Amino acid sequence: xxxxxxxxxxxxxxxxxxxxxxxxxxxxxxxxxxxxxxxxxxxxxxxxxxxxxxxxxxxxxxxxxxxxxxxxxxxxxxxxxxxxxxxxxxxxxxxxxxxxxxxxxxxxxxxxx
Amino acid sequence: xxxxxxxxxxxxxxxxxxxxxxxxxxxxxxxxxxxxxxxxxxxxxxxxxxxxxxxxxxxxxxxxxxxxxxxxxxxxxxxxxxxxxxxxxxxxxxxxxxxxxxxxxxxxxxxxxxxxxxxxxxxxxxxxxxxxxxxxxxxxxxxxxxxxxxxxxxxxxxxxxxxxxxxxxxxxxxxxxxxxxxxxxxxxxxxxxxxxxxxxxxxxxxxxxxxxxxxxxxxxxxxxxxxxxxxxxxxxxxxxxxxxxxxxxxxxxxxxxxxxxxxxxx
Numbered sequence: 001x002x003x004x005x006x007x008x009x010x011x012x013x014x015x016x017x018x019x020x021x022x023x024x025x026x027x028x029x030x031x032x033x034x035x036x037x038x039x040x041x042x043x044x045x046x047x048x049x050x051x052x053x054x055x056x057x058x059x060x061x062x063x064x065x066x067x068x069x070x071x072x073x074x075x076x077x078x079x080x081x082x083x084x085x086x087x088x089x090x091x092x093x094x095x096x097x098x099x100x101x102x103x104x105x106x107x108x109x110x111x112x113x
Numbered sequence: 114x115x116x117x118x119x120x121x122x123x124x125x126x127x128x129x130x131x132x133x134x135x136x137x138x139x140x141x142x143x144x145x146x147x148x149x150x151x152x153x154x155x156x157x158x159x160x161x162x163x164x165x166x167x168x169x170x171x172x173x174x175x176x177x178x179x180x181x182x183x184x185x186x187x188x189x190x191x192x193x194x195x196x197x198x199x200x201x202x203x204x205x206x207x208x209x210x211x212x213x214x215x216x217x218x219x220x221x222x223x224x225x226x227x228x229x230x231x232x233x234x235x236x237x238x239x240x241x242x243x244x245x246x247x248x249x250x251x252x253x254x255x256x257x258x259x260x261x262x263x264x265x266x267x268x269x270x271x272x273x274x275x276x277x278x279x280x281x282x283x284x285x286x287x288x289x290x291x292x293x294x295x296x297x298x299x300x301x302x303x304x305x306x307x308x309x310x311x312x313x314x315x316x317x318x319x320x321x322x323x324x325x326x327x328x329x330x331x332x333x334x335x336x337x338x339x340x341x342x343x344x345x346x347x348x349x350x351x352x353x354x355x356x357x358x359x360x361x362x363x364x365x366x367x368x369x370x371x372x373x374x375x376x377x378x379x
Contacts, residue, residue, distance in 0.1 A: 002252055002282035010169050017165060027160055031169070038285040038311040074346070085310035086343040095343040099314070105169045105285075113160050 003043040006105070007051035013107050018056045021112070026057040028111035036069040036085050036102030069102030127245055127260055173286055176255035180262065180289025187268040190368075190375045193290035195312055197305070198278030200298040201322045201355060203231050206273055208355040210238040212365060218270030222261045224253040224277045231275065241265060252282035255289055271368065280309035291375050292317040299323050303336040310344040318349045318367060325354035 014026060029048070033039050041064045048062045069082045073089040074096040080089055082102075088095055168174065184191045196202050206221065213219050221242040223232040232244035243261045245253060253276050262272070274290060276283040295316040297305050300323055306313040313319065319341050321334060338350050351367060353360035 002285060005250065005252070005254070005282075006169055006285075009172060012172065013165070013167055013169065017163070021163060023163075036311075038281065085314055086307045086340070088343075096346050098346075107165045107167050107169055109162050109164050111160050111162050 003039065003047035004051065006039065007044065007047040010048065010107060011051045011055045011057060014057050014110065015055065017110060023056070023110075023112035026060045026110050026112050028061045028063055029057055029107070030063045030065065030109040030111075032065050032067050032104045032106045032108050034067040034069065034102035034104040035083070036099055037105055039105055041066070065108070067102055067104045069099065071097040071099045071102075073097055127243070127257070127264070170285065170287075173255045176259055177287035177289040180255055180258055181291075183259075183262065184272070184289060184291070185375075188376065189268060189270060189272050190372050191272045191274060191288070191290040192371070193274045193276055193283070193288050193293045194296065195276045195280065195283050195293055195316070196278060196296035196298075197280050197301065197309075200278070200296045200301065202275055202278065202296050203234055205296065205320065205322055205353065205355045206275060207234055207238055208358075208361065209273075209364065209368075210235065210240045212361060213271070213368070214239055218267075220265050220267040220270065220272050222253075222258060222265070222272065222274045224257070224275060226250070226277060241267065247277055250277075251279050252277055252286050253288060254286045258288045271372065280305070280312045284309075284311040284315050292371060294318045294320060296320045296322050297337060297341075299327055299330055299332045299334065299337075303333050304340060306337070306341040306344050313341050313348065314345045316345065316348060318351065320364065321350065321352040323354060323356075324352045324359055325357045 010029070010031070014029065033041055033044065044064065045062055052058050052060060069084065070079055071082050073080050073091060073094065075094045076089060076091045078091060079100060080091060082097065085099070089097060194202055194206065210219055219240050221232070221235045221240055223235060223242055223244045224247060225231055225244065226247050228246070229244040232242040235242035243264055245257050245261050247253065247257070253274065258274060274288060293316040295312055295318070297319055299321060321337065324334070327334065334352065341348050341350065349367065351360050351363045353364055
């Protein structure tokens, strides 16, 4: 539950972008969050409102796009979808899985004025 | 402030060190980035969409990479010890240091929200230790480790970083360590790895601590290990007791192997 620290970094990135590109303010912040990662979207939303205060992204809408979890099953040699870490392979029921996707935590786009 | 765990920013204190310390000879690297700009005109609002594509933790990750190369150039094996509060991290660490100290160079960075109690316990063994108080923060980050390591003047040995007792937040923050080592005690539940999967997935080794208590508990060690391997099939496991010394030789042997691997790849 370190979403405050994450949103602090996110607002830092937004300030960097403002310096680089010279926009006035941000209306929408689009982030990608993997479902297998360590981030709770609700906590992120709450923390963003707090951290964005007095920044170019104050009052901006945080749009969270979830990235589904995918793992390589070592027994089936196949890429499968999983809802959370520790889920069994839907094909063989085994746990020999290597996560390939779903840990993302990325500032993707900004809608700016 | 985070409503769940009280995590906040800006109150980090490094023991006996000004927070403004900069490390002149090793400037932190600028976080490199690339971006392709995609502009979508919206004449009505003058709003447009810009593509950024940056990891939110990119600054921490860049500093962690800086720490990692710093550790390599100083021939230091850095381990990030993580657990829930009360799993016995400090007791196990004190016992480990006492066994290592006669023949090895060791140092400790202690992370806690408040007090220097743990660093005091570590220093009593004779090992150099520096306490980082994170204030409202619930985890150590790479910048704190950069500062603390600069104060230690440490090289050619094993650096133990004892993270804040918390199985959630420290999982996301790379410090530049060679390995995360997660400590799970037998007085906790067997389902800890399933409840906090990210930490167990990020760790190279699980130390099952307090195993001397097993005869008195209804605890299924094999189930704990199976749960850890459900989220991380590659995780190594060693059962230890700081009280009766059980498993300590295997843990020291694992450390020897990690030192050898780190020197080979440096």
